Amino acid sequence: SAEKIIFLNQKGGVGKTTTAVNVGSALAQMGKRVLLVDIDSQSNMTSAVSADSRLPGTYEVIVGQCSPRDACQPTPVKNLFAMAGNINLAGLNIELVNEESREFFFKNAIAPIEDDWDYILVDCPPSLGLVTMNAMCWAKYVIIPLQCEYLAMEGLNMLMRTIANIKKSLNPDLAILGILFTMYSKRTKLANDVVEDISSFFPDLVFKTIIPRNVRLSEAPSHGLPINVYDASSAGTKSYQSLAEEVVSRVRK
Amino acid sequence: SAEKIIFLNQKGGVGKTTTAVNVGSALAQMGKRVLLVDIDSQSNMTSAVSADSRLPGTYEVIVGQCSPRDACQPTPVKNLFAMAGNINLAGLNIELVNEESREFFFKNAIAPIEDDWDYILVDCPPSLGLVTMNAMCWAKYVIIPLQCEYLAMEGLNMLMRTIANIKKSLNPDLAILGILFTMYSKRTKLANDVVEDISSFFPDLVFKTIIPRNVRLSEAPSHGLPINVYDASSAGTKSYQSLAEEVVSRVRK
Numbered sequence A, B: 001s002a003e004k005i006i007f008l009n010q011k012g013g014v015g016k017t018t019t020a021v022n023v024g025s026a027l028a029q030m031g032k033r034v035l036l037v038d039i040d041s042q043s044n045m046t047s048a049v050s051a052d053s054r055l056p057g058t059y060e061v062i063v064g065q066c067s068p069r070d071a072c073q074p075t076p077v078k079n080l081f082a083m084a085g086n087i088n089l090a091g092l093n094i095e096l097v098n099e100e101s102r103e104f105f106f107k108n109a110i111a112p113i114e115d116d117w118d119y120i121l122v123d124c125p126p127s128l129g130l131v132t133m134n135a136m137c138w139a140k141y142v143i144i145p146l147q148c149e150y151l152a153m154e155g156l157n158m159l160m161r162t163i164a165n166i167k168k169s170l171n172p173d174l175a176i177l178g179i180l181f182t183m184y185s186k187r188t189k190l191a192n193d194v195v196e197d198i199s200s201f202f203p204d205l206v207f208k209t210i211i212p213r214n215v216r217l218s219e220a221p222s223h224g225l226p227i228n229v230y231d232a233s234s235a236g237t238k239s240y241q242s243l244a245e246e247v248v249s250r251v252r253k
């Protein structure tokens, strides 16, 4: 059955989508069968892999209008498929709020296809609302992308508490696979301070791989391509490949 | 009565908070009486001006537990006050969903103090949910911070459509004061492409001021200070001062 990973941080713009797409593509390049699931109504992940957000996607699967199998679209990368996000996901918080088991709609809907994949990676929106709860109640592993900036640090404690609460009350299997520093620029004192502080608080959680600030990583989505296709020799490609190897070794433990 | 401005973009991490805080502080430095209102449950704006998110704030005012006057806290900057955000704002989407006039709670709650200020600036979360709707149904002006990156552009069309819809159905006074390019790095081809494209689509909306990527701007919040206090001579201070002057001249038209 698939390894189930979510990319989670309620802070905006910290690299969740960029990480989901490029870890997924690096894993696919290693020969893993990977499904990327976009659960963000802004559907950045969807366009970053040239998937079509007008076709039935994650929302339609969650509310039972489309079978999960039919919502898996191919991407430019062999072994990499995508379930599209669309604007309907924005209404889900309110649609589901009075439902029995409202946090388990995604888990139940995706169960039939979990054996078809080696990895299922879910890209979350910048919020801890009901949609993200659905992802957290399904997942086994959480990867927390963390921008090397002060404002990004503020939310980390709250995020850790939320994960602990979900683990206690709704999903005992949930575990933090790791904290990933993103958009790191080595000549910046603030970035180095952030890396040092977080590494000292959470020495076992922090990934060895640090993703550098790299303009090719921000260009790739405009071409609908993961970084390893857009620019195979870039620093962005190398670092996400190294991260994918760390992910593989951590899920095996 | 106060000029009523919101900092709006559903995309995360594009500089809404940094812009709200530093435009507010620059206006205060010009002698304007400025109230910063944090309507984001992550309360980044609150800590960026050393305000206390444990005191009654925007949530308590919205639900009528605290008078708006009592929720205005002083900041390190003369003439600059802040209404704090806190985690209770996260539940508001659901709390208000069945209320009569659910989009007008903020407008009604803040009305009593609008004559006390020259400017009221509201920092929004990265979403278009009910909390942000409350800000949009109260505001006169919208400032859209836009990161010079492809993924940030994707949401702009949807945001413009949402503003147009609100203007038509719920708040005819709503107007876009301008689009602001943030985190611009001039040697990046992508940044220049983004500025060119958006400027050609919306020539009258784009501010002349462009905020450069500037590490001092990302350090300032960790000291609880706006940029003009933290580092008065930095490029960040100069650009937000120039933006504040453009804002003053545009609201006068």
Ligand SMILES: Nc1ncnc2c1ncn2[C@@H]1O[C@H](COP(=O)(O)OP(=O)(O)OP(=O)(O)O)[C@@H](O)[C@H]1O
Pocket (backbone or CB within 6 Å): A011, A012, A013, A014, A015, A016, A017, A018, A019, A040, A044, A124, A125, A126, A182, A183, A184, A211, A212, A213, A214, A215, A217, A218, A219, A221, B011, B012, B013, B126, B149, B150, B151, B152
């Ligand atoms: N290492 C990097 N170097 C340069 N740019 C990057 C890097 N990682 C991400 N970006 C860019 O930064 C912006 C934010 O990244 P991204 O969209 O992945 O964050 P996010 O956490 O998914 O945001 P949101 O919370 O809005 O979903 C995007 O424009 C992206 O292309």
Ligand SMILES: Nc1ncnc2c1ncn2[C@@H]1O[C@H](COP(=O)(O)OP(=O)(O)OP(=O)(O)O)[C@@H](O)[C@H]1O
Pocket (backbone or CB within 6 Å): A010, A011, A012, A013, A126, A149, A150, A151, A152, B011, B012, B013, B014, B015, B016, B017, B018, B019, B040, B044, B124, B125, B126, B182, B183, B184, B211, B212, B213, B214, B215, B217, B218, B219, B221
């Ligand atoms: N011009 C700039 N130069 C360098 N860093 C910046 C600049 N503007 C903002 N930042 C940093 O980028 C990050 C995102 O900025 P900010 O928090 O203001 O965005 P936001 O739109 O309010 O995010 P959210 O959607 O999560 O509320 C912060 O760490 C901030 O300090």
Ligand SMILES: [Mg+2]
Pocket (backbone or CB within 6 Å): A016, A017, A018, A040, A044, A045, A123, A124, A125
């Ligand atoms: Mg994203």
Ligand SMILES: [Mg+2]
Pocket (backbone or CB within 6 Å): B016, B017, B018, B040, B044, B045, B123, B124, B125
């Ligand atoms: Mg913010």
